[in-house]
Amino acid sequence: MFPKPVIVVSKCLGFDACRYNGQAIYAPFVDSLKAHVDFIPVCPEVEIGLGVPRQPIRMAMVKKVPHLYQPSTERVLTEGMVAFARGFFNTLPAVDGFILKNRSPSCGPSDVKVYEGLSKTAGSKRGAGFFASCAAERFPGVPMEDEGRLKNYELREQFLIRLYSFARFRQARASGRMRDLVAYQSTHKLLLLAWNQTRFRACGKVVANHEKRPVADVFALYNEELKKALATRPRNASMINTLMHAFGWVSDGLSRDEKAYFLESLEEYRDERIPLSALLRLIKGYAVRFEQDYLLSQVLLNPFPLPLVKLSDSGKGR
Incomplete structure (x- = not known):
């Protein structure tokens, strides 16, 4: 008999149509896990008050400090995401793993565009999304992957x-x-x-x-x-x-x-x-x-x- 792992999962991966464009993503592997694990779905962007659909946000570094930024409105969302992540993690039971949306500026564990400043024309490098980075810091060593790599x-x-x-x-x-x-x-x-x-x-x-x-x-x-x-x-x-x-x-x-x-x-x-x-x-x-x-x-x-x-x-x- 196998135990049921507890997994935090991006809500847009088949649980809710909450992506920035109002869509959900069908992830076959995530779907196959539903009978075998206990999922805790979350959409950090919705939780900090962004609507569905919504204007895209960016992950950016400003003087080596990570920020979340919405270019179309010039809103800096960093403090809201930090507060949400802290509160969300404090309510979690013991977690065995994370499956997060790839390339998302909030959830992507890797391969996320991280812009070098808040300018709309700023160049970018590859890194982790803001929420994913907070999760990795809070739960070091806990398995974390995105649905793309899990193919x-x-x-x-x-x-x-x-x-x-x-x-x-x-x-x-x-x-x-x-x-x-x-x-x-x-x-x-x-x-x-x-x-x-x-x-x-x-x-x-x-x-x-x-x-x-x-x-x-x-x-x-x-x-x-x-x-x-x-x-x-x-x-x-x-x-x-x-x-x-x-x-x-x-x-x-x-x-x-x-x-x-x-x-x-x-x-x-x-x-x-x-x-x-x-x-x-x-x-x-x-x-x-x-x-x-x-x-x-x-x-x-x-x-x-x-x-x-x-x-x-x-x-x-x-």
């Missing part, structure tokens, strides 16, 4: 793995029991090894709790290490080493041809010809065949609900 299979898969890892940790933390944290570390061993071996060892030291800290403090420390462990994409070599480690638990029972097939598949993954999920399903099949309970307990082999595995891939955003 890429690899980025989508990694987002889901991180999302459900945080949701499971939130569930363990809510119990307040040390044994649940020990179980979390145990079942996430291969996943953390693949993502960041150094941080995996750091997480293990926190769980060992040689300092005899109170349980609440141990969970808080583990949370910080977990966010650091999953903050960056796993290196290809690290993931392959982890897959080989998992394969070692079942390889003795396989024929020569079966071993050769797995190694060929591993090379296809290395060359990005097949997705990670194909290797994970293969290893899980071996684990089921040989009743390998250790491997079957590892969330890396079944990190998120199977219906969310979609092989469509934009090819962009890698």
Whole structure:
């Protein structure tokens, strides 16, 4: 049974026709998540009093200070957005991730036009939107993506793995029991090894709790290490080493041809010809065949609900 992650999502991604042009955006991946997650939709621009439809706004830097600006009315919206973001974040429950509108001056996590001043003719660079920047600052390490990048299979898969890892940790933390944290570390061993071996060892030291800290403090420390462990994409070599480690638990029972097939598949993954999920399903099949309970307990082999595995891939955003 998978926990339901809590995701803050841009309201225009299929929840309300609240874009500046009065439209909504159909995001197939967001739509597919609705049965599996708890969404908290928000439109920061509407929340600060801008209508629908509305004149476009801009993200701008003025003396290295970020601002929101509406060129047609010359309104500076910075203070209103700061106040809204602060109040909104204060009311949120524990959040496992964000899916925000790409290239939006308020919500875009990246690839947003950031103008070099308030002039209508100012040049621009690429950066993050104002609300997204506030969210990243308030929730460091929490998975945040836009619907455009999530059209890429690899980025989508990694987002889901991180999302459900945080949701499971939130569930363990809510119990307040040390044994649940020990179980979390145990079942996430291969996943953390693949993502960041150094941080995996750091997480293990926190769980060992040689300092005899109170349980609440141990969970808080583990949370910080977990966010650091999953903050960056796993290196290809690290993931392959982890897959080989998992394969070692079942390889003795396989024929020569079966071993050769797995190694060929591993090379296809290395060359990005097949997705990670194909290797994970293969290893899980071996684990089921040989009743390998250790491997079957590892969330890396079944990190998120199977219906969310979609092989469509934009090819962009890698």
